[in-house]
Amino acid sequence: MRHSTHHGHVVALDVGGTTMKGGLVSATGQVLIAERRPTPRADGPLRVIEAIRAFTGELAAAGPGTPAGVGIAVPGLVTADTAVYSANIGWKDVPAADLTALPLPVRLGHDVRTGGLAESVLGAGRAERDFLFLPIGTGIAGAVVIAGEPYGGSSSRGGEIGHVPVFPAGERCACGQTGCLETYASAASVARRYTERLSRATSLHQPAATWDAYPAAQSPMAPETMTAEQVVDLAMRGDPDAAAVWDDALEALSIALASYTLLLDPAAIVIGGGLAEAGEALFEPLAERLTARLAFRTAPPLRRAALGVHAGMLGAALLGWQAAGVPDAGSTWTVDVLRSPSVP
Amino acid sequence: MRHSTHHGHVVALDVGGTTMKGGLVSATGQVLIAERRPTPRADGPLRVIEAIRAFTGELAAAGPGTPAGVGIAVPGLVTADTAVYSANIGWKDVPAADLTALPLPVRLGHDVRTGGLAESVLGAGRAERDFLFLPIGTGIAGAVVIAGEPYGGSSSRGGEIGHVPVFPAGERCACGQTGCLETYASAASVARRYTERLSRATSLHQPAATWDAYPAAQSPMAPETMTAEQVVDLAMRGDPDAAAVWDDALEALSIALASYTLLLDPAAIVIGGGLAEAGEALFEPLAERLTARLAFRTAPPLRRAALGVHAGMLGAALLGWQAAGVPDAGSTWTVDVLRSPSVP
Structure with a gap:
């Protein structure tokens, strides 16, 4: 592997x-500065563009010298x-030059594919x-990584694995389609479907004479405030409603991943x-179900992503180095961003 | 486009x-000789290998001079x-050199991906x-064509769209999986499912008093001998059993193509x-259903393949030219093989 001789930062x-x-x-992959700010989405796209421009400018000003490029x-x-x-x-046709006032080469990327680029070059896909x-x-x-590069398809609209129809006669998705993976298996859907299931159970119990016997304290908290993580936790502890919702999520994921494979x-x-934080509760049963769905070929290994919430920012750094004319940046980095003290 | 200056043939x-x-x-893409022979599959893999070796040798001997390469x-x-x-x-690990005795560069390809290569370079995918x-x-x-090249995945096992689970709780496929596209929508399955449906209907009618009224002459021929083309034809003419079977095939295809898209x-x-010969009976309802399954994006156009049964042989010719060191062969060909008099 050739070591890049470029100095500086992006x-x-x-x-x-x-x-x-x-x-x-x-x-060399050192994270000199890392900072979070809220996206002022509620204030409209122009305000978001201004916030991006301000953020890139202030990051550049805080660094040791002029950056070599910008990745967003x-x-x-x-x-x-x-x-x-x-x-x-809510934006439409915003040129990269509007997103930063810095007189530097800029490269944009799709959020998920940029995360996939980081996992490919620096993370859990490094060997693949x-x-x-x-x-x-x-x-x-999803990011479909082919020959090390995230692939967007003919018009950059690929990777929508969340909306493949896994249960074609199933539930209506918020996107307007029927039976999408996302409507069963996203963190938001797992939480929502558990809550819906409990309210259906409640309304079934309400007219019955046994209403007083309904174990309202069964769940550790009111179902409206449940997170997916809590639903998974309940499922692991044997709660039948949580287990049914989690079962649907695993089944939906196994179908989509069988198709992908x-x-x-x-x-x-x-x-x-x-949801990857669910750990064994996700990976073990999902690997089992994916294997069971495949008859004439083995299942690919399921791995936990290595870069966590930092994948997008690290991928954007790779885009910034590409913009700066260093396309092989990252190949020699040994990023351990999850334990790096420079990342809050 | 650069015109290849290479002469000769493969x-x-x-x-x-x-x-x-x-x-x-x-x-230049001229088909000098084209010939068909049966594959002696029933006689075992060694006999098939011998037949391939004999066929390549006899084709080479019939040509005007020494070929530049071989594609299989x-x-x-x-x-x-x-x-x-x-x-x-029934073969395992057969080197290319065993498939031809000719002292020429040889390149092998997967049958469907080689057909996809031909459609990409010369056929209906030429513009894409x-x-x-x-x-x-x-x-x-299927052949997943990416940037003009058929893509086989990490271990050349990709493209198995016939076995994606479209009805995950559906019928058992011959491959051992459940609800595969192929078990509803291949030509063999359309014929088989119509026959099975009629025999079920018959066995349901048999014990009933109305058995004599069952319209045995409803189909133009005995169901055991029906082809998929005849089932589609019956469906178009309003036969309810044929229509139900064809409806399942179209639904299965629309689900798999929505996922792919x-x-x-x-x-x-x-x-x-x-089945592409079914023409409007396939393309029109399938395009409608694919569009209906997609809520937030348009459907890609469905096109009929241009090279018919010749796709594999023409793709093999492109592989032969690649083996001969002419990787851009085909880019300037204007093959009209379907109407070419040199192809029987």
């Missing part, structure tokens, strides 16, 4: 719907130089050329996002 | 489970220089970089194989 920014994660990352990961439809569309943020990066959070989207033959499936 | 062979299609193809498309698991495994033919080639015949497999964002879906 500005890296990961723009999420709630939080922006920014940093300065050196040519954004949601929605995006090319290397334009944030084409995001329903979430072909894998799926699947962050399971509030929603579900048969179509694209990945060397590994790297799972990140909040 | 030996091209497409080895199917039933038929081998061989030819000599010039550097085979089923199963295959790399550029080894036929690794085929359950269908990213598309799915989906031949629907006795079975179903959401994951890989193809610029087009190129459908070939025997």
Whole structure:
């Protein structure tokens, strides 16, 4: 492996719907500065653009000298130089030059694919050329990594594994389609479906004479405030409603991952996002079900993502180095960002 | 586009489970010779290997001078220089040098991906970089074409769209999995499911008093001898059993293609194989259903494959030219093989 001889640092920014994660990352992968700010999404797209511009400027000013480039990961439809569309943020056709006032080369990337790039170059996909990066959070989207590069398809609209139809006659998804993976298996859906299931159970019990016997204290807290993590925890402890909801989520994931495996033959499936924190409760039964769904081929190994919430910002740093003319940046980094003291 | 200056021709062979299609193809895409022979599959893999060796030798001897290379498309698991495994033919780890006695550079390819290569370079995918080639015949497999190249995945096992689970709680497939696309939508399955449906209807009617009234002459021929084409034809003419079977096939295809579209964002879906002959009865309702399944993005256009049964042999010719050191062969060909008098 050739060591890059470039010095200096780049500005890296990961723009999420709630939080922006920014940093300065050196040519050897050192995270010089890392900072979070809220995304002012409720104030409209112009305010978000201003906030991005301010954040990149202030990060650059805080560093030791002039940065070599800027990388920014954004949601929605995006090319290397334009944030084409995001329903979430509400913008349309924003040129990269509007997202930073710095007179530096800039490169944009799709949020999930930029995270996939980081896992590919620096993280759990480092040893593989072909894998799926699947962050399971509030929603579900994937980065299809082919020959080390996240692949967006013919019009950058690929990777929507959260909306493949896993139960074709199933529940209506918020997206308007029927039976999408996301409507069963995202963290938000696991929490929502458990709550819905309990209220259905309650309304069934209400007219019955046994209402007083309904064990209202069965759950440790009111179901409206449950998180997916708490539902998984309840399922592990034998709560039948939580177990049924978690079972549906695992079944939906196994179907989508079986389809992915048969179509694209990945060397590994790297799972990140909040639900990956479920650990054994997710990985063990999911690996079992995926194996059971496949008759004539083995299942790829399921791995936990290595970079956690930092994947997007580190991927944006790689984009920044690409913009600066150092396309092989990252290949020699030994990032241990999860334990790095410079990242809060 | 740069015109290749290479002269001469290559030996091209497409080895199917039933038929081998061989030819000599010039550097400008002229099909000098085209010939079919049965694949002696029933006589075992050694006999098949001998038949391939004899066929390539006789094709080479029939041509005007020494060929520049050999391209061979085979089923199963295959790399550029080894036929690794085929359950269908029964071979294991056959080196390319065993498949021809000619002292020429040889390149092997997977049968469906080689057909996809031909459709990509010469056929219905010529204008696209990213598309799915989906031949629907006795079975179903796909070629995932990415940046103009068929993509086999991390271990050459990709493209198995025939075995993605479309109805996860559905019928058992011959492969051992449940609810595979192929078990509803291949030509063999459409024929089989219609026959099974009629025999179920018959056995249901048998004990009833109305048995004599059962319209045994409803179908133009005995159901055991029906082909998929005839089932589709019956469905178009309003036969309710044929319509139900064809409806399941279309539904299964729309689910698999929705998943493919959401994951890989193809610029087009190129459908070939025997069932593509169904024409409007396939393309119109399938396009409608695919559009209906997608809420937040448009459906890619469905196109009929351009090269018909010649795709594999023409793709093998491209492999032969690659082996001969002419990787850009085909880019300037104007093959009109379907109407070419030199192809029987």
